[in-house]
Amino acid sequence: QQQVKQSPQSLIVQKGGISIINCAYENTAFDYFPWYQQFPGKGPALLIAIRPDVSEKKEGRFTISFNKSAKQFSLHIMDSQPGDSATYFCAAGAGTALIFGKGTTLSVSS
Amino acid sequence: DADVTQTPRNRITKTGKRIMLECSQTKGHDRMYWYRQDPGLGLRLIYYSFDVKDINKGEISDGYSVSRQAQAKFSLSLESAIPNQTALYFCATSDLTTSGVQETQYFGPGTRLLVL
Numbered sequence: 001q002q003q004v005k006q007s008p009q010s011l012i013v014q015k016g017g018i019s020i021i022n023c024a025y026e027n028t029a030f031d032y033f034p035w036y037q038q039f040p041g042k043g044p045a046l047l048i049a050i051r052p053d054v055s056e057k058k059e060g061r062f063t064i065s066f067n068k069s070a071k072q073f074s075l076h077i078m079d080s081q082p083g084d085s086a087t088y089f090c091a092a093g094a095g096t097a098l099i100f101g102k103g104t105t106l107s108v109s110s
Numbered sequence: 111d112a113d114v115t116q117t118p119r120n121r122i123t124k125t126g127k128r129i130m131l132e133c134s135q136t137k138g139h140d141r142m143y144w145y146r147q148d149p150g151l152g153l154r155l156i157y158y159s160f161d162v163k164d165i166n167k168g169e170i171s172d173g174y175s176v177s178r179q180a181q182a183k184f185s186l187s188l189e190s191a192i193p194n195q196t197a198l199y200f201c202a203t204s205d206l207t208t209s210g211v212q213e214t215q216y217f218g219p220g221t222r223l224l225v226l
Contacts, residue, residue: 009150034214043114043200043217044153089152095206097143097168098215102152 004092006101013108019077021104023090026071030092033066035075036100038087047088048075080108113137114218116201122224123191131186131221133201140205142184143215144168144176147198156199159184191225198222 005024013019025033034049050057050064050073057064063076077084085108091098114135123129133142144156155168157176165176173195175187188195199222204215 006152036217041219043202043219045217046214049214097155097158097166099155100145100153102150 004090004099004101006090006104008104009102010105011107013077013080013106015080015082015108015110017080017108019075019080019084019106019108021075021088021090021106022072023074023092023101024070024072025092025099027092027094027099028071029094030099031095032093032098033064033073034091034093034098035062035064036089036091038089038103044089077106080106082108082110084108114201114203114216116199116218116221118221119219120222122226124226125192127191129188129191129223131199131201131223133184133186133218135182135184135201135203135216135218137203137205137216138181139203139216140181141203142178143202143204144174144184144186145200145202145217146170147200147220153200156186188223188225191223193225196223196225 035047036044037047038044048059048062050066061078066073088104090101117132140161143158145153154170156174158166159178177185198220200220201218202215205213
């Protein structure tokens with residue numbers, strides 16, 4: 001009930017391509033779905049977040065798509081750049097502590 | 111994020127030793143968290159605290175203890191370190207809006223711990 005399943009574990013995308021990372025959750029009480037970005041040697045930092053009252057949120061090249069009925073949400077990175085190479089974590093929460101996915105290592109080749 | 115600091119940044123210790131990792135924040139947040147990061151396992155919650163008098167166990171609290179000395183300080187202790195506690199440890203802080211909506215968690219830079 002508390003798990004957040006993230007896929008793929010790793011992803012290689014060419015510069016300019018679209019990167020897509022998927023997450024699925026089980027607990028219908030979750031009402032906050034953030035994505036965090038982590039560069040080597042750094043702590044994770046919030047990238048973008050969505051609440052279940054909307055199906056999509058876009059900030060620049062980053063978009064979250066949210067499907068409440070399927071209990072799934074995904075991160076789309078448009079026009080992927082080498083600087084986007086990092087580890088991405090999805091998470092879910094409901095006013096308490098967040099549950100994180102296991103992470104996706106993205107490599108954008110130039 | 112410089113608003114959340116962790117000390118030490120790196121630590122090597124031996125099996126059976128007691129060690130403490132410290133976290134301080136200047137963001138004025140009530141909520142603080144300790145996570146452990148292992149390759150392929152993501153971020154797993156060890157303990158969290160919603161205010162100075164509130165301590166809660168997370169997913170993997172066995173072998174760890176915490177102390178919330180003040181709103182700004184939250185320390186993690188390994189009572190008797192073992193090699194499988196070798197990992198990257200992160201402290202984080204967050205707050206709630208007045209309507210109870212969860213807000214962003216801000217992470218420190220991490221402490222890399224090696225237990226020999």
